[in-house]
Amino acid sequence: MFTGPATALWICGPLMSLIDTAVIGQGSSIELAALGPGTVFCDDMSYIFMFLSIATSNMVATSLTRQDKMECSIKYLSCSCWVGLRHFDASIHKILWFMGPNCFYRSKDVHILPAANTYVQIRGLAWPAILIGWVTQSASLGMKDSWGPLKALAVASAVNAIGDIVFCKILQVWYCWRSMANNGVTISVPSSNDLLEIFEIAAPLFVMMISKVAFYTLIIYFATSMGTITLAAHQVMIQTFMMITVCGEPLSQTAQSFMPEFLYGANRNLAKARMLLKSLVIIGVILGLFLGIVGTSVPWLFPNIFTPDQAIIQEMHKVLVPFFITLAVTPCILSLEGTLLAGRDLKFISLSMSGCFILSALVLLLVSSRGYGLSGYWYALVGFLWARFFFALQRLLSPAGILFSENISQNKLDKLTVA
Structure with missing residues (x-):
C-alpha cells in the first residue's frame, strides 16, 4: 500500500528524460548523442542533491518515533527548505550555466556541444x-504518506506532458505545502544546532x-571518446536503466519510513525489523527479475522506439x-541500503560507497586502456x-549490526533523544 504509490513518484522524473530521448532519437542521431551528456549532467546533478x-x-520518520509528532517534523521540513534554497540552488545554477556538459567533450565532438548546452540551461x-x-x-513519505505526493505528481505529470515543466513543479510544491498548511509550515532560518x-x-x-553520480x-565520459x-x-541504454531502476527506490523509502519505528521507537522490536528487511529483499528479488526481463525486452525487441539507425541499435544490443x-x-x-540509512549507519555506507567507486573507477580505466568498448563499461x-x-x-x-545488536540500537536511541 505504501510502496505502490511511491513507485510512481520515482518513475516520473526519469520517464520525462526517457521521453526526451525517444522523441529526439527519431529525428537526429547527433542530437540524440548530445542528450547523453545533457541528461546525464542534469539527472546526475539532481541525484547528487538527493x-x-x-x-x-x-x-521526519525518526522524529515521529520519538513521539515528537508534527511539531518536530515541521521544524525539519522548514530547515531543509531553507538550506536547499539558500545554499544549493545557487550552486546548481552556477554549475549548470558556467560549466554545463562542456567537460565531457573532446575537440572532435564540438558539433554536439550547442545542443547539449541548450538542453542543460533550459532544464536549469x-x-x-x-x-x-x-x-x-x-517529508510526506517520512510521515508514511505516499498518496498525497502522488496526487500532486499526477497533476504535474499531465502538465509536463504538454511541455510546461515550470508549472509542473509549482503545482507539486503547492499541493504538498497545502497538505501541511494547517500545521504552520514556513521557511524559517534554522538555528546552529539545527x-x-x-x-x-x-x-x-x-x-x-x-560517489554514485561520479x-x-x-x-x-569514457563513452564520449568512442x-x-x-x-x-x-544514452538510450543508460536512460532506460535510470528510468527502470527507480522502480526499486520505493523499497528503500519503505525501509526508511517504517524501519525507525522498530529500531528506535517506544516499542522497539529488532525481530520485526529483520522480518521487514526479509520481506523487502524477497520483493526486491521478484521485482528485479521482472524489471530485468521487461526492461531488456524493450531495447532488444523494440529498439526503433528510440532510433531507426541500425548502427546505434547494434551497439545497444x-x-x-x-x-x-x-x-x-x-x-x-x-x-x-535503505535499511542502513534507516538505522543511520551513515559512516559505513558513505565509506563503502566511496570504496566501491574507487575500485570501479580503476576498472573503468583498465577497460578503457584495453579497448573493451561499451560492453566493458557496462560490465x-x-x-x-x-x-x-x-x-x-x-x-x-x-552480529554487531543495527538489526542484531541491542547495545548499538540503544546507543543510537540515546543519542537521538539528546539531540
Missing part, C-alpha cells in the same frame, strides 16, 4: 521548484550520492546481458552494483 531529500525523510530554470518539491515530498544536526546526517549522504558520469554512434547507444544483470540486482541493493557497472550489494548485506548480517 541527499537533502533523504536526510529530510530520515529526520526549474531547479528552485525541484529542490522544494523534493523536500516536501520526502544546521549541525542536518549536517551530521547530510554530509555522509552527500558522499554516498556523489561513477555514472565517468562511464559517459564516437557519436556509441555515445547515442549508451551488445550490452543487453550486463544491462539485464544491472536491472535485476538493483532493487535488492536499494532495500539493503564495470555490474561490478559496482554487486560490490554495493555484498558490502551492505555483510554489514546487516553482522
Whole structure:
C-alpha cells in the first residue's frame, strides 16, 4: 500500500528524460548523442542533491518515533527548505550555466556541444521548484504518506506532458505545502544546532550520492571518446536503466519510513525489523527479475522506439546481458541500503560507497586502456552494483549490526533523544 504509490513518484522524473530521448532519437542521431551528456549532467546533478531529500525523510520518520509528532517534523521540513534554497540552488545554477556538459567533450565532438548546452540551461530554470518539491515530498513519505505526493505528481505529470515543466513543479510544491498548511509550515532560518544536526546526517549522504553520480558520469565520459554512434547507444541504454531502476527506490523509502519505528521507537522490536528487511529483499528479488526481463525486452525487441539507425541499435544490443544483470540486482541493493540509512549507519555506507567507486573507477580505466568498448563499461557497472550489494548485506548480517545488536540500537536511541 505504501510502496505502490511511491513507485510512481520515482518513475516520473526519469520517464520525462526517457521521453526526451525517444522523441529526439527519431529525428537526429547527433542530437540524440548530445542528450547523453545533457541528461546525464542534469539527472546526475539532481541525484547528487538527493541527499537533502533523504536526510529530510530520515529526520521526519525518526522524529515521529520519538513521539515528537508534527511539531518536530515541521521544524525539519522548514530547515531543509531553507538550506536547499539558500545554499544549493545557487550552486546548481552556477554549475549548470558556467560549466554545463562542456567537460565531457573532446575537440572532435564540438558539433554536439550547442545542443547539449541548450538542453542543460533550459532544464536549469526549474531547479528552485525541484529542490522544494523534493523536500516536501520526502517529508510526506517520512510521515508514511505516499498518496498525497502522488496526487500532486499526477497533476504535474499531465502538465509536463504538454511541455510546461515550470508549472509542473509549482503545482507539486503547492499541493504538498497545502497538505501541511494547517500545521504552520514556513521557511524559517534554522538555528546552529539545527544546521549541525542536518549536517551530521547530510554530509555522509552527500558522499554516498556523489560517489554514485561520479561513477555514472565517468562511464559517459569514457563513452564520449568512442564516437557519436556509441555515445547515442549508451544514452538510450543508460536512460532506460535510470528510468527502470527507480522502480526499486520505493523499497528503500519503505525501509526508511517504517524501519525507525522498530529500531528506535517506544516499542522497539529488532525481530520485526529483520522480518521487514526479509520481506523487502524477497520483493526486491521478484521485482528485479521482472524489471530485468521487461526492461531488456524493450531495447532488444523494440529498439526503433528510440532510433531507426541500425548502427546505434547494434551497439545497444551488445550490452543487453550486463544491462539485464544491472536491472535485476538493483532493487535488492536499494532495500539493503535503505535499511542502513534507516538505522543511520551513515559512516559505513558513505565509506563503502566511496570504496566501491574507487575500485570501479580503476576498472573503468583498465577497460578503457584495453579497448573493451561499451560492453566493458557496462560490465564495470555490474561490478559496482554487486560490490554495493555484498558490502551492505555483510554489514546487516553482522552480529554487531543495527538489526542484531541491542547495545548499538540503544546507543543510537540515546543519542537521538539528546539531540
